[in-house]
Amino acid sequence: MLPNEEEFLLGPTSKGLPDKLRTELFHATSKKIRTRRKFRQLGGACLLLVTYLAGLGTYRLVREAPRPIIQKEIVYVPMKEVPVESVAVQAPKEKTPQEIEMEAELSLETQESRSFYRQAADKYFARNQYEQAIRCYKCYLVNATKDDLTPSSADTWLLASLKTAHATY
Numbered sequence: 001m002l003p004n005e006e007e008f009l010l011g012p013t014s015k016g017l018p019d020k021l022r023t024e025l026f027h028a029t030s031k032k033i034r035t036r037r038k039f040r041q042l043g044g045a046c047l048l049l050v051t052y053l054a055g056l057g058t059y060r061l062v063r064e065a066p067r068p069i070i071q072k073e074i075v076y077v078p079m080k081e082v083p084v085e086s087v088a089v090q091a092p093k094e095k096t097p098q099e100i101e102m103e104a105e106l107s108l109e110t111q112e113s114r115s116f117y118r119q120a121a122d123k124y125f126a127r128n129q130y131e132q133a134i135r136c137y138k139c140y141l142v143n144a145t146k147d148d149l150t151p152s153s154a155d156t157w158l159l160a161s162l163k164t165a166h167a168t169y
Contacts, residue, residue, distance in 0.1 A: 097123035101136060114143040125156050133158060141166050 017025070095103075097120045104116030121136030137159050141149065149167060151160045 097121075097127070097129075097132065097136075101132075104136075104139070110143045114140055114148070117143075121159070122156070125158060130158065134162070137162050 016022075100116050100120040100123065104113045104120060107113035107116060117136045117140040121133045121140060124130075124133035124136060141162060149163055151163045155163065
């Protein structure tokens with residue numbers, strides 16, 4: 001334990017404030033604390049009000065001016081008649097074998113696609129493009145009827161040889 005000489009340091013320094021002074025001090029400080037809190041709340045409310053008014057002011061400055069109402073005027077233009085003789089009718093452009101082959105691929109009917117493949121193959125053959133002609137002739141022969149599979153005099157030598165080869169397999 002501590003020696004008796006130092007025990008006085010552990011005890012209270014004074015007996016405390018008198019009760020009257022204590023209550024006066026309590027009322028004075030609590031009043032100041034309450035008013036400070038009220039001023040802080042009032043300052044926050046003022047800050048919110050100023051922010052709101054600044055937003056309204058900004059809206060009024062940035063807002064577009066009302067658009068003027070535009071009156072549309074309807075103008076009737078007289079039609080100029082063109083003589084029928086001056087209009088030139090163009091002949092339909094001859095299709096390339098690639099276009100005909102594409103029509104054959106997109107065709108849903110077998111008879112129509114068979115006819116397109118034959119036309120495309122004949123055009124490829126006339127242009128000496130034998131690989132493309134063979135491809136189209138093969139597609140033609142896959143969908144061909146029995147009458148189409150027999151060689152005829154109207155067939156090209158390439159189609160006749162493909163028909164013969166097709167019949168043997």
